[in-house]
Amino acid sequence: MLNFIKKKHLLFILLIAFATRIIYFLAIIIRNPDGIYVYDSNGYWNIAYNLKQYGVFSQSADIPLELDYYRTPLYPIFIFLSELVGPEGFSIIFFQIIVAVLTCYFTYRIAKEITNSNFISSVAAIIVAIDVPSIVMSNLVLTETLFTFLLITCIYYFIRYLKTERTRTLILAAILCGAAILCRPIGFFLPFFLSLIMMFHFRNKLRTGFLKTGILLSLVIMSISPWLIRNKITFNHYFLSVIREHDMQNYQAAAIYAEVNNRSLAESQSILRWKTFKEFKGDAHAQPYEYAKYIESEAMKIAFQNPGLLIKHQAVQFVHFFLKPCRSYLDLQLGNWGKGFNAIPKNVSIFDYLFKHTSKLTISIVFFQLAILLISYITLIFGVLYFKINKHLLYLLLVGLIIFCFANLTLPEVTESRFRVPVVPYIAILSASGIYFLKEKFKKKTSEKINRK
Numbered sequence: 001m002l003n004f005i006k007k008k009h010l011l012f013i014l015l016i017a018f019a020t021r022i023i024y025f026l027a028i029i030i031r032n033p034d035g036i037y038v039y040d041s042n043g044y045w046n047i048a049y050n051l052k053q054y055g056v057f058s059q060s061a062d063i064p065l066e067l068d069y070y071r072t073p074l075y076p077i078f079i080f081l082s083e084l085v086g087p088e089g090f091s092i093i094f095f096q097i098i099v100a101v102l103t104c105y106f107t108y109r110i111a112k113e114i115t116n117s118n119f120i121s122s123v124a125a126i127i128v129a130i131d132v133p134s135i136v137m138s139n140l141v142l143t144e145t146l147f148t149f150l151l152i153t154c155i156y157y158f159i160r161y162l163k164t165e166r167t168r169t170l171i172l173a174a175i176l177c178g179a180a181i182l183c184r185p186i187g188f189f190l191p192f193f194l195s196l197i198m199m200f201h202f203r204n205k206l207r208t209g210f211l212k213t214g215i216l217l218s219l220v221i222m223s224i225s226p227w228l229i230r231n232k233i234t235f236n237h238y239f240l241s242v243i244r245e246h247d248m249q250n251y252q253a254a255a256i257y258a259e260v261n262n263r264s265l266a267e268s269q270s271i272l273r274w275k276t277f278k279e280f281k282g283d284a285h286a287q288p289y290e291y292a293k294y295i296e297s298e299a300m301k302i303a304f305q306n307p308g309l310l311i312k313h314q315a316v317q318f319v320h321f322f323l324k325p326c327r328s329y330l331d332l333q334l335g336n337w338g339k340g341f342n343a344i345p346k347n348v349s350i351f352d353y354l355f356k357h358t359s360k361l362t363i364s365i366v367f368f369q370l371a372i373l374l375i376s377y378i379t380l381i382f383g384v385l386y387f388k389i390n391k392h393l394l395y396l397l398l399v400g401l402i403i404f405c406f407a408n409l410t411l412p413e414v415t416e417s418r419f420r421v422p423v424v425p426y427i428a429i430l431s432a433s434g435i436y437f438l439k440e441k442f443k444k445k446t447s448e449k450i451n452r453k
Helices: 002-031 039-054 074-082 090-115 118-129 132-137 144-164 167-183 185-201 206-235 243-260 265-279 288-305 307-323 328-333 350-356 360-389 393-409 417-452
Strands: none
Touching: 002 090, 002 118, 002 132, 039 074, 074 090, 074 144, 074 167, 090 118, 090 132, 090 144, 090 417, 118 417, 132 144, 132 328, 132 360, 132 417, 144 167, 144 185, 144 393, 144 417, 167 185, 167 206, 185 206, 185 243, 185 393, 206 288, 243 265, 243 288, 243 307, 265 288, 288 307, 307 360, 307 393, 307 417, 328 360, 360 393, 360 417, 393 417
């Protein structure tokens, strides 16, 4: 009977997650059907279309198709498979909503594995279910929802392995880790991160630790190797993607260049792109890997010549990662900036943006999510205490480092709420633990007062 109540309780949370996302999806369909797309969506969708029509991995909208070296393959394949069973665009969103609900479920399962508390597990799942950026991203043709799911399932099975030490569980965690990397290259650090946790877990059995770490790394490499081999055959180098190098130039270096030379970011981006394109000794289109390494070195020169600005921008980015609310996507998706998928002009006054193109509903949602963030971050501090008191130090290291790594790997000038989505489950678990810690403290004090009377 107790198990039935627990399952019913979890089912109710998952229904909340599903309902919030479906209601928002219906609002987009009614107000602005093209609101499920933004600029980057176009590239992913083009790849899926070209795979279906021509069997070519390309973002090109016209023939001849140029082989793509920016995107990794998993999300375009997800789009391709989704549209085999449903109408264009909407089937992608429907399956993303299912994936988002499963993310809530695995948040519950991870919290339960770590704390063995139904209260903490339920609160963590609720936080994910009502997280506004997570709801919004599940209704956009972008990688965040699928990547978050692959990441959390990888972490879940990795935790299960730490508890059971079953090799088949480690194999599953490694394959999911490889899938996450093939969804978003930002996951490149995960194998090394998991290896660090593994060695810490087996610190008293180093031989076993090295063996299991070797299995983990080998399986991850095997999982991503078909894509690496494709790039070796096509572009003569083993690599995942070159988008990181281009982003370093277009955002990190360009932001510093703009401040040093008193120019706009867009102007600085144009200057640096044209400069590196002219100075590169080779064919930038035929040698994407070599060109990427060249612009990376040029971007790093600008960054390290201005260490103060680099640190300042990184600090601002770190704060934005945790605090930026999700507002612009709401306005775009609901048609407050016009129908279709577009971008909010960068030179628009914040006051014009707030009062002329933002509805009262959007403002209310923004204040709601800021309140949730405030509560989450305050209780997260007590969550750390809960983990420490209950000797969950290994899991605290695991969860804390995931949050820290993602917060530091996004680039300045482009950091927004959507980049926070992959770590929301881990913030939620710490916050839920803090809420439980405070609840128990309050209960204990109340009980002591009653006993004194």
